[in-house]
Amino acid sequence: MKLTKTEVEHIAKLARVKISQEENEKYSEQLSEILNYVGQLEELDTNSIPPTARVSEGVNVWREDKVVQSEIKRDELLKNAPSEFDGYVKVKAVLE
Amino acid sequence: MKSELAKLRIKDASLSLAEGKVTSVDLTEACLAEIKSQNGEINAYLNIDEGAIRMAKEADARISKGQRLGDLDGIPLALKDNLSTRGQKTTAASKILENYVAPYDATVVKKLRESGAVFLGKTNMDEFAMGSSTESSYFGVTRNPWDKERVPGGSSGGSAAAVAGDMCLGALGSDTGGSIRQPAAFCGIVGLKPTYGTVSRYGLLAMASSLDQIGPLAKTVEDAEVIFEAISGKDGMDATSTDYIYKSEASDDLKGVKIGIPKEFFEDGLDNKIRSQIEKAIEQMKLAGAKFKEVSLPHTKYALATYYIIMPAEVSSNLARYDGIKYGLSEEGDNLLEVYLNTRAEGFGPEAKRRVMLGSYVLSAGYYEAYYKKAQQVRTLVKKDYGEVWKSVDALITPVTPSLPFKIGEKTADPLEMYMSDVMTVPINIAGVPALAMPCGVVDKLPVGVQFIGKPFDEGKLFQIGRVYEKLRGELKK
Numbered sequence: 001m002k003l004t005k006t007e008v009e010h011i012a013k014l015a016r017v018k019i020s021q022e023e024n025e026k027y028s029e030q031l032s033e034i035l036n037y038v039g040q041l042e043e044l045d046t047n048s049i050p051p052t053a054r055v056s057e058g059v060n061v062w063r064e065d066k067v068v069q070s071e072i073k074r075d076e077l078l079k080n081a082p083s084e085f086d087g088y089v090k091v092k093a094v095l096e
Numbered sequence: 097m098k099s100e101l102a103k104l105r106i107k108d109a110s111l112s113l114a115e116g117k118v119t120s121v122d123l124t125e126a127c128l129a130e131i132k133s134q135n136g137e138i139n140a141y142l143n144i145d146e147g148a149i150r151m152a153k154e155a156d157a158r159i160s161k162g163q164r165l166g167d168l169d170g171i172p173l174a175l176k177d178n179l180s181t182r183g184q185k186t187t188a189a190s191k192i193l194e195n196y197v198a199p200y201d202a203t204v205v206k207k208l209r210e211s212g213a214v215f216l217g218k219t220n221m222d223e224f225a226m227g228s229s230t231e232s233s234y235f236g237v238t239r240n241p242w243d244k245e246r247v248p249g250g251s252s253g254g255s256a257a258a259v260a261g262d263m264c265l266g267a268l269g270s271d272t273g274g275s276i277r278q279p280a281a282f283c284g285i286v287g288l289k290p291t292y293g294t295v296s297r298y299g300l301l302a303m304a305s306s307l308d309q310i311g312p313l314a315k316t317v318e319d320a321e322v323i324f325e326a327i328s329g330k331d332g333m334d335a336t337s338t339d340y341i342y343k344s345e346a347s348d349d350l351k352g353v354k355i356g357i358p359k360e361f362f363e364d365g366l367d368n369k370i371r372s373q374i375e376k377a378i379e380q381m382k383l384a385g386a387k388f389k390e391v392s393l394p395h396t397k398y399a400l401a402t403y404y405i406i407m408p409a410e411v412s413s414n415l416a417r418y419d420g421i422k423y424g425l426s427e428e429g430d431n432l433l434e435v436y437l438n439t440r441a442e443g444f445g446p447e448a449k450r451r452v453m454l455g456s457y458v459l460s461a462g463y464y465e466a467y468y469k470k471a472q473q474v475r476t477l478v479k480k481d482y483g484e485v486w487k488s489v490d491a492l493i494t495p496v497t498p499s500l501p502f503k504i505g506e507k508t509a510d511p512l513e514m515y516m517s518d519v520m521t522v523p524i525n526i527a528g529v530p531a532l533a534m535p536c537g538v539v540d541k542l543p544v545g546v547q548f549i550g551k552p553f554d555e556g557k558l559f560q561i562g563r564v565y566e567k568l569r570g571e572l573k574k
Contacts, residue, residue: 055528
């Protein structure tokens with residue numbers, strides 16, 4: 001199987017990564033090769049096998065629903081923000 | 097005198113500190129001197145901790161008052177740069193986090209601080225832990241101290257090279273598909289990937305959340321054990337961490353220990369020079385009373401394929417946060433989508449992009465069942481293989497890698513070829529079991545590693561086997 005140019009464009013969009021035409025070709029080849037390799041799982045009959053989502057025990061690990069003061073202060077967090085306004089992280093419009 | 101101190105094992109350094117024969121400042125300065133002399137070429141460290149001498153002085157003050165906190169108090173260690181260290185850059189060797197300063201400590205970092213360890217700095221790695229050679233780092237490759245034209249392995253190559261080069265007395269790394277064990281083997285040192293859940297992942301920049309574990313890299317088995325004890329245990333900040341308290345096995349022989357030799361790890365693709373070193377180790381261990389038998393893990397060959405579906409899927413989810421909004425690199429764009437697209441195009445290297453795309457694909461509508469769900473089902477089969485084998489043996493012995501450390505640039509042309517070097521380490525993460533990698537010999541002046549795989553939560557047995565074998569093996573001849 002070989003991924004088409006359009007499929008790679010779609011995948012890149014899902015991954016939110018802009019790629020050039022040249023990169024599209026390169027990744028198309030590499031991703032196709034990898035997908036062909038992992039496709040060998042088809043050889044196995046997994047009909048009645050449950051999927052494993054987690055390898056450690058513990059389902060629904062709870063803690064008390066209590067508000068705890070964070071050790072980290074707001075200004076320390078904002079130091080890493082690319083764009084800041086009045087104590088908020090500034091972003092492009094989300095809704096039109 | 098100074099460089100002799102850098103060569104010390106943690107256990108010996110600890111004894112010397114306790115006896116007042118050496119100070120933490122002496123040890124720390126010795127490591128810093130090694131870093132100064134070697135790091136320009138080796139590139140093990142990305143950042144040196146400016147507070148190292150201060151931490152050492154604080155340790156010395158405690159020790160002189162008879163208030164030493166434990167075996168790690170005053171011991172200089174290195175930390176892989178995907179571990180959050182408060183107030184310091186934590187980059188995961190990626191351009192997208194080049195200037196990111198962590199506002200909090202990872203739990204393992206906090207635990208080591210509380211044990212009095214001295215932090216020398218953050219070490220190089222494959223970008224976001226994606227790789228087996230440290231060649232995908234945005235900050236350049238790390239060279240193997242055994243042969244500078246060769247890779248130190250990955251993704252914890254910086255930590256491994258730092259330990260092997262005596263630029264620290266021990267280090268932390270992380271292992272998702274072999275990233276502690278393979279560099280340990282390539283650099284001739286000891287590395288442990290603990291049972292999933294025994295070490296908190298809070299503060300580890302996540303790669304694949306159902307596979308990641310943090311673990312020690314050290315010069316000896318006992319040193320690795322000391323570090324593991326300090327970093328393990330349940331953590332409320334990590335919902336996948338388990339109630340676990342490490343307890344060392346007192347035994348100094350292997351009487352009654354049954355070790356399986358899984359045939360699928362010894363097939364044709366294995367370098368015969370590595371095969372003969374493992375066989376030698378088996379013969380030596382028999383002398384200490386260990387019993388060996390051939391066993392089978394039939395789904396081993398499918399584990400790598402399973403990994404290269406599950407891991408990228410989880411990666412695509414975990415790396416979604418690097419979007420130019422709250423932290424990290426942010427590129428301009430006409431609208432929100434453009435900011436995401438441009439930031440990630442600029443900030444991620446090719447391997448990160450490959451895996452994020454692969455992961456998005458295998459999770460996408462129409463493909464989820466054929467790939468991701470299928471892989472999770474095969475994961476159950478791989479796990480079952482190990483469950484079966486524990487009915488007749490206590491541990492397993494295998495090689496760590498199919499070949500000796502390769503040359504820088506040798507495998508970068510073909511991603512799949514690079515992935516294949518993980519074939520013996522990946523099944524362990526898929527099954528969630530612990531494994532210890534340690535040196536078993538030297539071939540063509542390069543180190544060869546042996547891997548011991550254990551039952552879940554049986555790190556005690558692994559360290560016992562490791563300690564006894566290390567003594568039987570004796571000193572490695574470089």
